[in-house]
Amino acid sequence: MNLEQARKELISLQERMSAYNHAMSLLSYDGETTAPRGTAQNRGHSMGILSEIMYKLSTGKETVELLEYLDENKDALDAREKRMVYLLLKDIRFMQKIPMDEYVAYQKFVVDCQEAWYKAKQASDFAAYQPFLEKMLDYTVRFARYAAPDKDPYDYWLNEYEPGLSKATLDAFFAKLRERLVPLIQKCAARPQVSDACIKGDFAEDKQEELAYWLMDVIGLDRDHVGLSTTEHPFTTSLGSHLDERITTHYYAEDVSYSMFSVIHEGGHALYDTGSDEDLAYTVLDGGVSMGIHESQSRFYENILGRSKGFAKFAFPKLRQLFPEEMKPYTWQDFYKAINRVQPSLIRTEADEVTYSLHVMIRFELEKRLFAGELKVADLPKEWNRMYKEYLGIDVPDDKHGVLQDSHWSFGAFGYFPSYALGSAYGAQFLAKMKETVDVDAALDQGDFSAINAWNREHIWRFGSSLTPAEILENTFGAPFDPAYYLDYLEAKCKDVYGL
């Protein structure tokens, strides 16, 4: 092998991987959006075969030899190539450390565990799920030990999902959040509750869809490259490269805000992905770099921009136009308050901006204790319910609306939740930096996202995954990450909405 050949082969390998990823993502997207009900098994047949081929392609002997050769000669590579080799070798290095039989057994187990979770959730029956979750926790701890024997297993996974992250960082982060969020929520609760009557009603689906497309246009999505479909739960997926992005939403007749803000949230993910430099397409550097940075964008658009006073004022006339009867009794101020109502609730994905981080904090605390052996899986529901009472002041009626609500643990994603809260906090610090050069308030008043998007593209989007999350934050903040920005932002919002 010579270096020039190997560099070409590196690109060709990623192009093939992107084609398989395109096929796999599209099969899965089709299953969520369009496919007839009875076709899951047929789709599974194809996905099984393609994922096996994909696995061999990305971890086979030829690929490993190529990547090891490039890694040995990395001084001759440019920065992007180095990063490609690093990212491609990362998963291979991980798998090399796991005994093959355990890895194969694990892959099969994940499918069973997800199914067990799904059934248990439907039946609100934690006991049926418990042995699966115990086994999954056991796998997750063991694999972390194989991969990094000297590292704390929970730290290992935190760092996997958000490079640079550790228990210590998060303990400090959440301590600061708790210190100011818990009293903030109490203060809001002590004030008269704001009404959300304005967003409740009976909203025709076709009008909601019209609103969704309007919002996509307003926030600056390029609809030639970003599609919208409906699914049970909203999500965003890239097909093949950032040149074909799909977001989904769900229309609830009784609440117009659900689809609105899910479209802006997924739209934020899609703006980030589609903002990759064009020449990153068909490489592993294409699209967003981490969950944390991704959520910093999605939650930035959804909350910081989407629920701002300026944007509420800008968007309300469109709602009035689409739903003249429903919106007749209300003003844009009513709408602004309705979409910023603070109300402790049971379900993380439905939580408001202020209480959201507490949902994440509870999961972080529980995961930490599970990994430390201080909490048994069997005691999880009891502890879950106790902490929801302690942090959010609410009673959990059953495990379906409690410990069984999220799917993450069923596919082994322990350590994944914190990035949701981190992302929100990153967003507030991005806002502070952005305001140094962009008149964000004026942009929101006018519903003109061009300067905001240009700033995000310049600092975040264009790099795709070619910089690490830490590099993006350092380059942009020019200072350490500080959750005080986020807390200041939330306090100001509550002051405004609740007149604190």
Added chain:
Amino acid sequence: MNLEQARKELISLQERMSAYNHAMSLLSYDGETTAPRGTAQNRGHSMGILSEIMYKLSTGKETVELLEYLDENKDALDAREKRMVYLLLKDIRFMQKIPMDEYVAYQKFVVDCQEAWYKAKQASDFAAYQPFLEKMLDYTVRFARYAAPDKDPYDYWLNEYEPGLSKATLDAFFAKLRERLVPLIQKCAARPQVSDACIKGDFAEDKQEELAYWLMDVIGLDRDHVGLSTTEHPFTTSLGSHLDERITTHYYAEDVSYSMFSVIHEGGHALYDTGSDEDLAYTVLDGGVSMGIHESQSRFYENILGRSKGFAKFAFPKLRQLFPEEMKPYTWQDFYKAINRVQPSLIRTEADEVTYSLHVMIRFELEKRLFAGELKVADLPKEWNRMYKEYLGIDVPDDKHGVLQDSHWSFGAFGYFPSYALGSAYGAQFLAKMKETVDVDAALDQGDFSAINAWNREHIWRFGSSLTPAEILENTFGAPFDPAYYLDYLEAKCKDVYGL
């Protein structure tokens, strides 16, 4: 290699091919139905890579060795395995005879030629397309000579699309059709024209969609395995196997019958595909065997069943329910006549049941003369227009509505059209056989397709591609194919509708 291994490998090869086919078909289906406008290039990137991998899989050294080995040992194979090996080797044997550089150049040319056709059609500019079509004709003749030096090139392609077919058979077939169809159309034209006012109006899309799903249920499609989407032109595609079938339609507000009959037509294709024996899934024997048999089913459901008196009577109350205002002035007899109106027209795909075969006959005559060197591509538009005047009595206003209307020649499908007319004629003979044991008229009166579908499944669908078209016809007819059944059927229909 030993035989048992090879037999297993034969199955595994087809399973992998089905997974790639699933991915490729879904990419293409997504492009037609859901994908954002600007994503074609991105999709093309993935399809290019996957089709190259697929090409290597189906024609690579390992595969050829496997199939040649099995072919040498075919006496030890069962009937299905023999047929699999035959079908898999067929394309390989073809490609082995074409010089590689020509084949590669041809693959690229097809893409250019299709684009040239599309643009020329939009601009109604045959001159711009002419050099492409000349080159395509040249390729098609030359490839036929490579593949079968002793065979007439046009016969070669006819036989490719519908095994067993030749110019001689078709000359006889079309002569019989011409003999009775031309006077039949003249007789209808001499009678007062029936009104189609009943199917024209302003029909809401959501109600048309409701009608489409109702029709799918009525004709017996299993909606757990057959999906419906909207596209510019209706089509049917299998994804991975007959267990996931998709049909598409197009709703025209001004004509309720377009979507209705396209759904029944594509539904006929889907019934045939999904009727394959379960264990044919993921093999090359899965799904319909040829264009001719496929059209015999789609046009059977669309015309022979869908436009029958019994079914018109059965379906009309549903139309009345969905479109009470539009349908108020009409009876089911008006509807029956409207959907059976005979009217020579310009566009094949919009032609009525009686004039349809003349559109095909014109294409057959022109193809024959092009291949024989008796007609130059440059003279095609003039000849096209002359024949439309001669056979259908109409003037072609421009090439967009004339010689440029169909895409087939742009991707080299010369010899493909006749199977459309043949399929229609097969259907009428199937009907005659079916009536020996099934009370078809009573079934249509009651909108109960179960006995009809059971008969088709028993005689046609279940075999997938494991029998040849000729075997299916022979086994079912128990007599030679005879277009008189079709002509009798059309004459009876015209007699009824026009009171001849």
